[in-house]
Amino acid sequence: MSEISIKEQQALLVQEKERIETEQKNITEKIKELMLAEKPQQGIFFAQEIHNLKQKQNRLTVELLFCLNKIKKLSYVSF
Secondary structure, three states: OOOOOHHHHHHHHHHHHHHHHHHHHHHHHHHHHHHHHOEHHHOEOOHHHHHHHHHHHHHHHHHHHHHHHHHHHHHHHOO
16 A cells, blocks of 8 residues: 655645535535525524534534644644
8 A cells, every 4th residue: 555645645635624614615605595594474494404504514613623733733744
């Protein structure tokens, strides 16, 4: 099994970071759309959907932090 270099690992992690950030932005937009679409007077609520999206957003935040920490760790190793 061939090992990838530190630079390659960093590049992959940067791509993963960008993917996570994009997904977080999409989720934020979807949450805004759902909140605007709610009509309490008519009994139209999206609480469950919003809750699930916020949980996913929180999970992605943790993944992003792990990814950033790995990038920092690799930058120290490369010295």
